[in-house]
Amino acid sequence: MTGVGGGPIGLGVIGAGVAAVTGHLPASHGSHQFHLLAVLDVERGRLEQVGRLFGAPRLCTNIEDFLQTPGLQAVIIATPPDSHVELSRRAIERGLHVLVEKPMARTADECRELQIAAKDAGVVLAVGHEKRFHPTMVRLARLLAEGQIGQPYFCGVHWASNAKLDPINLIPAGYERGYRWRWEDPNVGGGIIQDHLPHYVDLIAHLSGRQPVAVYAQAKNVARDHLKWPVERSLWDDFGLCLVRYEGGLLLRLETGVVGRSLSPIWSLGSGVGEWTEYGYILATGGQVVFDLLPWDASENGRLAVWRLEAAVKSQIGWSFVEQPEPDRRAGPPSGAAAAMFQGQLAAFADAIEGRSSDIARGSDGALAVALVEAAYESSATGREVQIPASMGVHE
Numbered sequence: 001m002t003g004v005g006g007g008p009i010g011l012g013v014i015g016a017g018v019a020a021v022t023g024h025l026p027a028s029h030g031s032h033q034f035h036l037l038a039v040l041d042v043e044r045g046r047l048e049q050v051g052r053l054f055g056a057p058r059l060c061t062n063i064e065d066f067l068q069t070p071g072l073q074a075v076i077i078a079t080p081p082d083s084h085v086e087l088s089r090r091a092i093e094r095g096l097h098v099l100v101e102k103p104m105a106r107t108a109d110e111c112r113e114l115q116i117a118a119k120d121a122g123v124v125l126a127v128g129h130e131k132r133f134h135p136t137m138v139r140l141a142r143l144l145a146e147g148q149i150g151q152p153y154f155c156g157v158h159w160a161s162n163a164k165l166d167p168i169n170l171i172p173a174g175y176e177r178g179y180r181w182r183w184e185d186p187n188v189g190g191g192i193i194q195d196h197l198p199h200y201v202d203l204i205a206h207l208s209g210r211q212p213v214a215v216y217a218q219a220k221n222v223a224r225d226h227l228k229w230p231v232e233r234s235l236w237d238d239f240g241l242c243l244v245r246y247e248g249g250l251l252l253r254l255e256t257g258v259v260g261r262s263l264s265p266i267w268s269l270g271s272g273v274g275e276w277t278e279y280g281y282i283l284a285t286g287g288q289v290v291f292d293l294l295p296w297d298a299s300e301n302g303r304l305a306v307w308r309l310e311a312a313v314k315s316q317i318g319w320s321f322v323e324q325p326e327p328d329r330r331a332g333p334p335s336g337a338a339a340a341m342f343q344g345q346l347a348a349f350a351d352a353i354e355g356r357s358s359d360i361a362r363g364s365d366g367a368l369a370v371a372l373v374e375a376a377y378e379s380s381a382t383g384r385e386v387q388i389p390a391s392m393g394v395h396e
Contacts, residue, residue, distance in 0.1 A: 008035040009097075009353060010071035014063075014087055015078035016041035016050045018178040019101060022297050023130070024076045026334055027342035029054045033350035034074070040066040063087070067094050074353060077101060078128075081194070082187040085110045088125070092117045097124040097353050099345075102198045104366030106189035108374055111367035118363060124352045127366030129202040132359055133344030135337050136302035139324055140291055141207050148308060150286025152208060156253045157200055157280035160261035164223045164238055172275055179258070183223075183234055191236025193219055193376050196256040198369035200280075201244060202361055205368070210246040212368065216385040217242040217376035222259040242376050245385075266292035266303040286310065289322075299329050299336030 011034040013020055020039075028036045038058035039050050047059040060066040067090065074097040077087050084105050088098050098118065104127045105111045118125035131137055144152065162170050163179055171179055182188060182195060201212055219237035223229040239257030246252065261277040263269070269277050269292075279292040286309045293302035304322035311317040327336030334342070351358035368388075375386040 008033055009350060010035055010037045010069075010073045012036075012038040012040065012066060012069055012072050012075045013056075013078065014040045014066070014075055014091075015101075016043070016046040017078060018175060019128075020076070020078040021046075021050065021053070022334060023338070023342040024078055024346075025050060025054050025056075026332065026339065027346045028076070030331070030339075030343070031346055031350075033347060035071075037072055038066055038069040063090060067091070067096075072096060074099070074124075074349070076128075080181060080185065080187075081106050081189055082185075085114060088114050089117055092121050092123055092125070095121055095123060097126075097349075099126040099128060099349050099360075100366070101128040102202075102361075102366060103190075103194055103370050103373060104363065105370060106194075108367055108371040111363065111370050115363040115367060124349070124360075125363035125366075126349050126352060127202075127361040127363065127369075128345065129199060129206075129361040129365065129369075130296075130341050130345045131199050131203045132206050132361065133348065134293070134302070134341045135324065135327070136291060136293060136304060137203065137207075138344075139322060140289065140304060143289065143304070143306065143322065144207055144282075148287065149282070149284040149289055149306065150309070152250060152282050152284040154251045154253075154283040155200075155204055155280060157255070157278075158262055158264075159196055159200075159254070159256045159276065159278040160239075161258050161276045162261055163258040163275070164227070164229075164234075165259060170275075175275075183236065183238070184232065186235055188236065190373060190377065191219070191221075191240075192238050192256055192258060193217065193240035193242065194236075194373050197240070197242055197244075197254060197373050197376060198366075200252060200254050201369045201372045202365055204244075204246065204250070204252050205365070206359070206361075208246065208250055210248055210250050212244050212246050212252075212372055212388065214245045214385050214387040215242055215372055215375045215379055217379040219377065219380040220257075222257070227259075237380075240376070240380075244372065264292050265290055266305060267294065269294070290319075294337075296341075297334055297338045299327055299332065299334065299338060301325075301327050301337045 039056045040060045077100040220239040223234035244252040264279045348360040379386045
């Protein structure tokens, strides 16, 4: 599928918050596969900023005006989760392809509603699991596919910040609003587990080719229960520990929160103020690998280190770094790894629209991740492992 007159695909972006301005809009602005036609946001000030930065010819504060944009063929929805179903449904009804930020919706039932609508309309429904396209994760995927460490059986991830310990001083300028709505909006439907678990549930399924089948989780509201924040300022969980079981016995352990973080193993981040620490390790039958990432909007690639059993036994070779190309820091912001991640996702969206093979996360992937989130909250409430349905019912 191409745009009007055989050119790029006509694209609109809904939401002009941090995710759009930092990731989606710069990627679309520099894309040869898409032409940015319109941006929708309820705040005129943010729209005017977008117009200055990215030259969007049509700035809308009303969904109907936005959907009537001439030549519009696809939309990116980068708004809070409680608006995803309505906005996606409206776009799908117009025959538009949709890339919606994760989580795809608040519940698995809402996800199924969107899957059915997209299938009936014959349009692509994709979900913003952009970690699939981070250059370091692409390199990790190749390392695993080559069998360099054998068959994975465990992945542990720590992804956390100190933001809630002192929001005024620890949240970077310009980002506070993006944190606060997740803490204070009663309509969001979840906290840090809803925000972060979908990323790694999807990523590990993508890297391993195995589907998750069950989860055991514990969710805490540290700011409310230990830091004595007023309830209305901390409505949702801010620390979570999740153990996800996949087909074939593969396990993922994710600990995540905004109330404390550890020191990362390679970058040694966490010793300063900083924003996020995100690292993980994979244990496999023939070796291990460690990945250590900078915050999602950073220009630098993450770091990879690998230990191979055969090399250690036969040649006394221990841990070694996996070389990656230098990131392109010339453009931006964002530049380098952050830009490549969102550019890669957008290119995969175009491939899906035009019927080519694509690594984009589909509606079924997004629904599976949301089902895991629901199961995690049920597990935390009951103290038991919760299984998820073998099939989410609708496949693209």
